[in-house]
Amino acid sequence: MESSAVTAELVVRAALELVFVLGAFLAILHFSRLRQRLFPLGAAALTVLFVFLAAWGGAQMLDRWQYDYPQKLSAVPLTRFAMYQVQIPESVESTYGWEATLADGSVEQVNIAAEFEAIGLPPLSTRMRVLLGWTAEPAGSDDQVAASEELRLYAVGLERALSARGLDVARMDFLRVTGTPLEPVTELIFSWDADDLRSTR
Numbered sequence: 001m002e003s004s005a006v007t008a009e010l011v012v013r014a015a016l017e018l019v020f021v022l023g024a025f026l027a028i029l030h031f032s033r034l035r036q037r038l039f040p041l042g043a044a045a046l047t048v049l050f051v052f053l054a055a056w057g058g059a060q061m062l063d064r065w066q067y068d069y070p071q072k073l074s075a076v077p078l079t080r081f082a083m084y085q086v087q088i089p090e091s092v093e094s095t096y097g098w099e100a101t102l103a104d105g106s107v108e109q110v111n112i113a114a115e116f117e118a119i120g121l122p123p124l125s126t127r128m129r130v131l132l133g134w135t136a137e138p139a140g141s142d143d144q145v146a147a148s149e150e151l152r153l154y155a156v157g158l159e160r161a162l163s164a165r166g167l168d169v170a171r172m173d174f175l176r177v178t179g180t181p182l183e184p185v186t187e188l189i190f191s192w193d194a195d196d197l198r199s200t201r
Contacts, residue, residue, distance in 0.1 A: 014061040021057050096128045097175040097186060098158060103168035110172075112154070115161045132176060135189050151190055159197040170194050 029035050038046060059075035098110040112128065113121045134147035155172040162169050172192050179185035 018057065018061050021060065025053070025057075094132065094176050094178045096132045097177045097184075098155075099173040099175060100158070100162055100167070100169050101171040101173070103170045108162070108167065110158055110162070112158065115158055132189070135176075148190060152192060152196070155190075155192045156197050159194075169197065172197060 038049070041049070063075060098112050100108040100110050102108060113119075113124050116124060131147045131151055134143040135151075137144040137147075151174050155174065159169045159172055170193065173188055174190045176187040176189055177184050178187075
């Protein structure tokens with residue numbers, strides 16, 4: 001899963017969107033009284049407005065990389081939200097989950113985005129899904145080994161974050177989650193006990 005791949009389709013779509021947005025804006029200026037209403041603002045204010053609109057429009061064309069982790073470029077806060085109205089089957093085949101088993105035997109569901117909120121939910125979620133996909137590669141393959149090590153480091157970070165809140169973590173689990181929100185089906189992918197998590201300290 002490489003969300004940042006530049007393809008001919010993305011280039012054409014961005015160009016078409018740019019033409020459409022510019023066309024719509026010029027049509028509004030030409031066929032409405034907006035121009036007359038803007039003139040009293042003065043040349044300086046109009047320049048600032050048009051520069052902002054140009055930057056905003058440009059960000060809209062180049063926001064394909066807003067979910068990368070780590071991000072190659074970021075145009076926040078000018079990027080748009082991706083809101084999907086229709087779910088296609090391959091869009092959510094599976095998702096991920098983190099669980100912490102505490103020393104007293106209780107199980108704590110861990111929201112990794114809440115623990116590492118500085119990263120931001122979209123890129124972090126994308127990274128987890130990429131790693132989840134890599135775990136399905138043949139054992140010992142480059143992607144599978146890289147996913148195993150990177151997820152172990154995330155588990156170490158989560159254990160430290162939970163320990164800082166006074167929770168005694170005995171084990172961290174990384175899960176593949178399918179099914180529905182009301183009836184989730186979980187599959188254990190990786191598990192690290194306390195010794196694995198604390199050996200890097």
